[in-house]
Amino acid sequence: MKRKKFILPEGQMPTRWYNMVADMPHAPRPYLNARTHKPTTMADLSIILAEELARQELSTERYIEIPEEVQQIYRIWRPAPLVRATGLEKALDTPAKIFFKNEGVSPVGSHKPNSAVPQAYYNHKQGIRRLTTETGAGQWGSALAFAGRHFGLDVEVYMVRVSYDQKPYRRLMMNTWGAQCFSSPTTKSEAGRAALARDPHCMGSLGLAISEAVEMALREPDTTRYCLGSVMNHVLLHQTITGEEAILQMEMADAEPDVVIGCIGGGSNFGGIAFPFLRKKFCEGKAIRVVAVEPESCPKLTRGHFEYDYGDMSGYTPMIPMYTLGHEFQPSAIHAGGLRYHGAGAIISQLLHDQAIEAVAVPQTETMQAGILFARTEGIIPAPESTHAIAAAIREAEQAKREGSEKTILFNLSGHGTIDLYAYEQLLAGNLRDDRPTDEEIARTVERLEKLM
């Protein structure tokens, strides 16, 4: 009998996060202050982030201890299982071994609380009483609602109106954990009022929601800070708990991955699984390929430019050196809402620039078909974001079959799709579209980046 799951005992849960910056062939260029164009300082960052998070953002230490209070909450669902995808292997009739790390077991249903919990903790420790954030599809907002509740923090989530209307379950989840969730644009902020003055029926955007969340945080600097769910170094740092666990679990399974795969929006679940394995590649000389999978409709890694850009659409964040389609790029409305982001975090972008990782773009229909095959062979209905990793894993397994090679594949299942079932309905009804931006469309938003510097 092949073992199905590899679960670390609670006592073996890793107790430190891994900072990729310590071992990169070339460190990423610094963030720049958007106004002065000088390297961003602790002081710049601490205006919007908790101090310890600002410190982690700029840190070059290899390991950072996970506070005991954070570990306690992690233990609600961590260590998360590593699973051998025996059903999928059988269906593909492949000689490849396929493993996945199941981050969908968290109460929120995704990897997002891995960073939401420490962000809430450090803010609480600093005496902050209120957090603001934005959310698109709702995974990050749910995670911060969950995390904030554990430390008695008030959490305000600005949710893009189109999602607020379409995804009531995510909003209800935030309310159940005691957070407030507002349909953005609101009349609470100047940014929101200005947007509504221009268009009373404005459906919102992630950029606008960030503007509202940051503005509301800046207004109460004694009590309030802003939190972000991806892109920045400290967020990816927290996510490395995933890869650190996976390394120990692959040892339990007596296997080593030849290829490690994650889907990519801003980079949080990808960095989480990839960075610890990249350490093995850089420091132990292991021959591990690492693949980031993006939607063909939002191809920042495969077709974007490596430039300084804003992390948000309004220029509130520092300027980040990244592979980007330009912060004004508007990806089509694919179901994988968490991957509709114009750029990739600085560390990931530098790694791609140095050819230490690979990138692949997959069309929506292929990803959702991979998702349904996974649901029917492994039982778990994956989030539309995670189906991108599955699709790339299937491509690798099929290649292994053609070559007759016994490749070992590991991918990160970033979340379950239990409340994203509408995407599956659209696939089954034959209504899914594959959008691929033209070169002209990409050039239009990328070209404007030159004016920023």
Place this chain on the structure above:
Amino acid sequence: MKRKKFILPEGQMPTRWYNMVADMPHAPRPYLNARTHKPTTMADLSIILAEELARQELSTERYIEIPEEVQQIYRIWRPAPLVRATGLEKALDTPAKIFFKNEGVSPVGSHKPNSAVPQAYYNHKQGIRRLTTETGAGQWGSALAFAGRHFGLDVEVYMVRVSYDQKPYRRLMMNTWGAQCFSSPTTKSEAGRAALARDPHCMGSLGLAISEAVEMALREPDTTRYCLGSVMNHVLLHQTITGEEAILQMEMADAEPDVVIGCIGGGSNFGGIAFPFLRKKFCEGKAIRVVAVEPESCPKLTRGHFEYDYGDMSGYTPMIPMYTLGHEFQPSAIHAGGLRYHGAGAIISQLLHDQAIEAVAVPQTETMQAGILFARTEGIIPAPESTHAIAAAIREAEQAKREGSEKTILFNLSGHGTIDLYAYEQLLAGNLRDDRPTDEEIARTVERLEKLM
């Protein structure tokens, strides 16, 4: 540091189910053939159920081996965690230790696949190619869709129209696993056509959906059988994997429960956690209280009569000796749809009659308030059904505090509430109602039972 979770290694997952009948002080009276009123035979049962399931229904063997093929699918999510509810304990400031078994970790989100998987397996082994079933809120239909897929079976689910319209996510889940889900009444069956002829706008009922599912199975006896998700002995047998695991996990936690709690609809999650602990009570003399928790709006155990009754509303099933409100009783539309059942399975009813277990009825508002406290302290949003067990556990913990006793409480968290969030919205909005049937309402449906015999 207190340990949070107790997870059995996969290799220690129990490999046999426990048959409560073997150790009961008094065996339940036999089922009766609804037409002849003679004890039901294998031949009677095998018309609608797979033979092995009919055999298990009548079995008195203490243990039944779990087939390896079933164990393999169980391993997708089992062993399920036993969790120490440290957050809830702290919020209640109680000296009691509270543990819960988390059955919400299955791909379906509840305990239901514990029986759906073996039911699909035995039907497949017998050469059956198609299964029919009914579903109310959708948990059981989803579980059979999930299970049937693993054995290549066609699954047809008749879903009560009111739920079909209100709960699209459950239907989409069934479709994603490849099952067909029909809004009952349909025009496919005579029962459905007759109902639609009487009322073209008929919103359906569980009784009618059962009638449709059984009729469609009987029509193709060479290829098709019917499956049921609760009430019957073989279903409760399969669910004992829960309690068998919990016994081993409580040993890991170095604790023994003073009280074991489960919510009750037909009895499947309650029996699953309770029966193995009742074995310890009956065979090892352990002083364990076992408490079944029902909604105050459907109080079969606390206010029903102990009589022979039909398991369904149309009289398709054998007559079952049970605590019942009468098969025509219409409970109010509480959010815990899985508990809106008029009777309790024969074994559970006999145990209550013999005072080997206790029963308690809890109003809806109290259960949902318990659910929100649990979500905010333990992180997991519980299903409305499971909040009944939580409410009773809280009552026990508060009593322990008043008495200053160090009671150990174990309850079964039968499922998560991620796609039942509407119930929480109603609670937060102050819109929940507590319905309690009058004595006259109960008498009206119970009195008619006399005419059945």
